[in-house]
Amino acid sequence: MADNWVRPYQPGSGRWLVIAWEAFALAMLSWATVRQFDLIGHGVRVVACLLAAVWVVGAWRILQLGVYVSADGVLIRGLLRSRVMTWREIASVRLHRATHRLGPWQIESGATVLLDRLDGATVNTELWEKGVDFHSRPTLFRAVYQEIRTRHRTAAEPT
Known part of the structure; x- marks a missing residue:
């Protein structure tokens, strides 16, 4: 199969709105998780890093859709x-x-x-x-x- 794939259109600017919305939603999830489980120190960093990684992968996939x-x-x-x-x-x-x-x-x-x-x-x-x-x-x-x-x-x- 070919390696020269071309998207016959430019993605709409609405994708950035979706990515921003997802960042906000994951930030709220992170905040709620920290509050719900009374996390401190390493627990906060683990939750933040995990959800940040999910956001990065999700944002990349949204841009590639x-x-x-x-x-x-x-x-x-x-x-x-x-x-x-x-x-x-x-x-x-x-x-x-x-x-x-x-x-x-x-x-x-x-x-x-x-x-x-x-x-x-x-x-x-x-x-x-x-x-x-x-x-x-x-x-x-x-x-x-x-x-x-x-x-x-x-x-x-x-x-």
């Missing part, structure tokens, strides 16, 4: 795992309009890009029209979707 493409396939980096698929494994690239039902109301949550595999499985790309990367940039979302479709179509053409 996304869909990357190459001539060989697509790489989907999620928060906990990454997945690589060759273009030959993908039957189609499509948009899915997600809606949620709340009693008698339908609440639309925007479009997501899905990959339909040849084996019948569907893979979520984590590209979401209302997400932190595309919320204020809907034309970029469509452009990224078209880029992925074009790369898939080009890879499927016989040479």
